[in-house]
Amino acid sequence: MAEVIIVGSRRAAGALVAEAIERLVAAKADSVLGLATGDTPLPVYRALAERVRAGLDLSSLRGFALDEYVGLPVAHPQSYHSVIANEVVTPLKLDPAAVHVPDGRALGIETAGERYEDAILAAGGVDLQLLGIGTDGHIGFNEPGSSFASLTRVKTLTRQTRADNARFFDSIDDVPVHSITQGLGTILRAKRLVLLAFGAQKAHAVAAAVEGPLTASLPASAIQLHPRATVVVDEEAASMLVEQEYYRDAFAQKPTWGPVIV
Numbered sequence: 001m002a003e004v005i006i007v008g009s010r011r012a013a014g015a016l017v018a019e020a021i022e023r024l025v026a027a028k029a030d031s032v033l034g035l036a037t038g039d040t041p042l043p044v045y046r047a048l049a050e051r052v053r054a055g056l057d058l059s060s061l062r063g064f065a066l067d068e069y070v071g072l073p074v075a076h077p078q079s080y081h082s083v084i085a086n087e088v089v090t091p092l093k094l095d096p097a098a099v100h101v102p103d104g105r106a107l108g109i110e111t112a113g114e115r116y117e118d119a120i121l122a123a124g125g126v127d128l129q130l131l132g133i134g135t136d137g138h139i140g141f142n143e144p145g146s147s148f149a150s151l152t153r154v155k156t157l158t159r160q161t162r163a164d165n166a167r168f169f170d171s172i173d174d175v176p177v178h179s180i181t182q183g184l185g186t187i188l189r190a191k192r193l194v195l196l197a198f199g200a201q202k203a204h205a206v207a208a209a210v211e212g213p214l215t216a217s218l219p220a221s222a223i224q225l226h227p228r229a230t231v232v233v234d235e236e237a238a239s240m241l242v243e244q245e246y247y248r249d250a251f252a253q254k255p256t257w258g259p260v261i262v
């Protein structure tokens with residue numbers, strides 16, 4: 001079972017996870033961070049950016065994004081290339097050449113997944129993978145039905161995901177139909193997983209991912225297979241978890257000889 005930490009605010013979640021990343025970098029400066037997009041990881045990136053402004057050096061940190069839209073020009077403001085550049089690479093002062101995003105250009109798309117897998121392996125794998133969760137239980141863009149063994153490949157987005165992401169575009173019709181995403185098998189190879197979720201609209205997906213049966217119908221349930229997975233949620237996102245009391249007790253009584261998270 002994943003470790004579940006219920007926090008009072010997004011800011012507190014950001015600080016907690018930024019602390020874990022700082023510790024990772026202190027142990028290994030060129031650690032590989034798995035990067036998620038969407039609103040959810042922003043408090044982590046903001047907390048890290050504050051630390052960088054205060055002198056933390058992340059210039060050797062390497063990164064791999066989870067996913068990208070297919071067919072969106074790289075320079076489009078909502079391409080994950082742009083989002084990762086603006087939200088992560090620039091504020092954290094990372095080396096742009098060391099931060100990778102799957103290639104969603106139509107030309108060569110049939111080999112893009114394999115190339116991305118090779119690049120992750122060549123980098124020695126992901127040390128800590130940040131994850132958000134879709135309202136339908138997707139992680140990355142692994143929509144319901146995705147194989148637990150899947151690797152980076154093209155996935156068709158569900159109507160629900162396109163509706164959820166329409167807020168970033170002029171209309172739902174402008175949301176691409178396809179994505180290229182790390183698979184559940186790729187994500188499970190990361191050494192640590194940290195899944196964040198905030199707000200009542202995520203409560204069902206979080207409860208199903210953490211306490212529901214392992215099922216490809218709820219892709220995030222795959223995290224139950226990972227030996228070092230931590231779920232950081234606010235009260236609203238935690239509201240449908242049955243074992244909340246246990247998670248609070250476990251965190252309050254966490255042995256002092258271990259790290260705060262992961």
Ligand SMILES: N[C@@H]1[C@@H](O)[C@H](O)[C@@H](COP(=O)(O)O)O[C@@H]1O
Nearest residue numbers: 037038039040132133134140141
């Ligand atoms: N592909 C991304 C996911 O990586 C993200 O975790 C999820 C939730 O998004 P948000 O954090 O904005 O709620 O949906 C997006 O479509």
